[in-house]
Amino acid sequence: MIVAVALCLLSAVAYAFGASLQHREAEVSVRILLRRRRWWLAMAANGAGALLHVVALRYGPLTLVQALGVLTLVAAAFITRRHPTRAEAAGTALTTVALAAALALMGSSSQSLTTREGVTVSLAAAAIMAWAAVRPRLPALASAVVGGMGFGVASALTQTVMVHPSVATLTAIGLFNVAAVWFTQRSYRAGLAAPLATGTVANPATAALIGVLLLDQNFHGGPAGLIALLACVAAVTAGVWLLAHRVVQHPLEISGAHSGSWRHG
Template sequence: MTVLAAAIALIGSLFFALGAALQQYEAVGSSKPRLLTLLRKPRWAIGGISILIGGGLHIFALSAGPLTIVQPMGVASLLFALPIAAALHKRKPTRMELMSASVVAIGLIGLVLLVPPHDGPTYLSPQGLATLFAVSGVAAVALWAGSRIASPAGRAALLATSSGVLYGATATLVRVLVDGGWNWWYLLALPVPALAALAVLQRAYAVGHFGVSFASLQIADPLTAVAFGALLLGEPLPTGVAPIAAAALAAAGTVALARTTPLERNA
């Protein structure tokens, strides 16, 4: 079952990577990509379906195998996404791109494996929900504001990080709903950060540095979820030098991607 779970998670990563690459291909070059406009583009819509399939396979894999095996497989989506995006733009990924992406993946796997398990009850009070929205909203807006004065690569990274913060808030809310009992008010609140994250991510994709934006998203999403888990749900944080080293490795790989990934445009 462990081998099956790992294989399913790996296939899910491929679907997620394909979906991200397709959506970036349609969003790239747009000054103000709008969700309703993008939704009418078949390639972008297929990308969304692919992402949903990938997410479903990942959830199924988590139910069939241990977290320490399944989660690292999810990180593989970054290594899949770069070649797929390069092929869509009719080029080959460079060796430095793939090496930088591998460094990011190693750092992310280290972070995932170092997060301590938590078996306690998952509960979020209404005040906690307000804190979740306030903190993630302020952080996302601050990152978005900073992106307006950044270089193209920096803009892609900051916008994707803003999206990752909102997706991390969404993941926290999903965990509360699944593990802590269904609360219909929380369920109605779920689309707010999710749709905001999706909209901001398309802005990041539109810049053209796909490797940078996708890597930044992959880093910001789990880090935010872990931080909110500790802040609001009482979950333990990883301690010691190893988590810092893993985070530094992932950040260094992202910086390297910013220097090696070409600025892409959809002709």
């Protein structure tokens, strides 16, 4: 268990480092982006984070690994060396604690998607991402949601490919990850804290939704557990709203100055 926690902490730091580097390239075109060493370093950091996340699953339960994944938000605040406003600090703390609690309430499932279910999920997610991709004025936080969804679908397919390996599923995982990276990159036009929090919530939320609808995943505690889970969801929503509030109030300031959602002290 201690090994799993240590790996999750390292994974969170890697993801946060990658996100901070991506944010610095938020306004750069794709053609220029592919020539930037800093962006490729961000991709390497994200890849290291994903690898550490997978290895952590060998030493700890999925619920623990997912819950500790929200520490990416905390790590990002330290890595950027910026002082958040009171509202942003409260939003980060509320989102982190509430999401961790919600994931802890979710039960685990040993099942994996069937071929038909995998195709259905992939087509539905691909349709949503295609719809979002052709909208150049898609809000930054909506891009973060779509990016998080893409990573969540890729996670569900990864669980499947570990049981039923196939070239088609591996290809789908790669495509969803690439698309998710692109949407995430777009989202950082609105700063760092709000998009990162939004994507961090959307990722496990998508995986949990797939688990509940298709894999008979449930939650702990019966009716009381359901009430607690709904309270956690409400708290997560409030936390993201606090982080997103400045994006709505000062979008041009955030985008133009590349100041992120955390400000210098």
